Amino acid sequence: MLFNPQYVITEKILNNLTAIASAREVIEQARLIPKWEASLRRQAKLRTTHSSTAIEGVLTKYPKLSKSLEKKLKAVCVRESEVSYE
Numbered sequence: 001m002l003f004n005p006q007y008v009i010t011e012k013i014l015n016n017l018t019a020i021a022s023a024r025e026v027i028e029q030a031r032l033i034p035k036w037e038a039s040l041r042r043q044a045k046l047r048t049t050h051s052s053t054a055i056e057g058v059l060t061k062y063p064k065l066s067k068s069l070e071k072k073l074k075a076v077c078v079r080e081s082e083v084s085y086e
Helices: 011-029 034-055 062-082
Strands: none
Touching: none
């Protein structure tokens, strides 16, 4: 038995979906400055880590978590630079 939701796509919903799709395309085509990209990746990693640990009941504050995460990221970068791909 398949689930068949009952809904109607109104003109307002269609307009909003079109606006979202257009905005998404602009964002996907935009070039990021490498420094900004690195910063955004760190922030995303920090927020993801904070959220997943909070779900598990471990509450940490951003500054403490940020310092710990930065140390781990630096350690990973050092290990990756030591790897030879030849």
